[in-house]
Amino acid sequence: NAGVTQTPKFRVLKTGQSMTLLCAQDMNHEYMYWYRQDPGMGLRLIHYSVGEGTTAKGEVPDGYNVSRLKKQNFLLGLESAAPSQTSVYFCASSLHGVVTEAFFGQGTRLTVV
Amino acid sequence: GENVEQHPSTLSVQEGDSAVIKCTYSDSASNYFPWYKQELGKGPQLIIDIRSNVGEKKDQRIAVTLNKTAKHFSLHITETQPEDSAVYFCAADPQTGANNLFFGTGTRLTVIP
Numbered sequence: 001n002a003g004v005t006q007t008p009k010f011r012v013l014k015t016g017q018s019m020t021l022l023c024a025q026d027m028n029h030e031y032m033y034w035y036r037q038d039p040g041m042g043l044r045l046i047h048y049s050v051g052e053g054t055t056a057k058g059e060v061p062d063g064y065n066v067s068r069l070k071k072q073n074f075l076l077g078l079e080s081a082a083p084s085q086t087s088v089y090f091c092a093s094s095l096h097g098v099v100t101e102a103f104f105g106q107g108t109r110l111t112v113v
Numbered sequence: 114g115e116n117v118e119q120h121p122s123t124l125s126v127q128e129g130d131s132a133v134i135k136c137t138y139s140d141s142a143s144n145y146f147p148w149y150k151q152e153l154g155k156g157p158q159l160i161i162d163i164r165s166n167v168g169e170k171k172d173q174r175i176a177v178t179l180n181k182t183a184k185h186f187s188l189h190i191t192e193t194q195p196e197d198s199a200v201y202f203c204a205a206d207p208q209t210g211a212n213n214l215f216f217g218t219g220t221r222l223t224v225i226p
Binding site for chain 1: 157
């Protein structure tokens with residue numbers, strides 16, 4: 001039982017490049033989330049999904065897109081990376097929304113140069 | 114929106130002593146307050162949570178207290194052990210329906226053997 005798995009774990013991008021971060025969960029959870037973690041700022045919600053085929057904006061959605069084509073997968077895309085998107089990205093999933101335990105992946109450290 | 118402040122940012126205690134981390138929140142509609150522990154290189158993990166109809170909750174060496182009137186909640190760890198060393202985050206759910214937990218900025222706890 002792997003829980004929440006993020007791919008890749010590290011990545012360096014040049015400004016303007018695009019990439020997709022993959023999150024997979026094997027707990028049959030309905031809700032999935034993408035957060036970014038920056039020094040001194042805690043975790044901030046980028047986008048989330050309440051079920052297969054649905055997505056919604058979080059607190060800091062600009063510059064990111066997401067897709068949830070399959071219940072177990074939640075993809076985060078950066079179409080044109082900027083240095084301000086240098087961060088650690090965490091995916092999480094939960095059974096019934098934020099008032100139930102969220103299980104986090106190990107994170108993806110992204111550097112945009 | 115909700116604003117969660119967390120203090121202190123760093124905390125060092127001797128093994129066996131107690132540690133207290135405090136958080137305040139701004140939105141009186143918030144009614145769910147989880148605490149997450151993040152070990153180095155890992156994603157956050159839920160350690161305890163409290164809902165607004167409860168003033169205190171305890172789980173072995175960990176306890177959380179909530180004062181809704183003053184809008185603050187605290188994490189108490191007794192008989193600290195070296196494995197308690199980690200970054201701790203508080204969070205609040207303002208019940209906006211946006212499935213967004215608002216996180217504090219984190220407390221790095223170091224337990225000195």
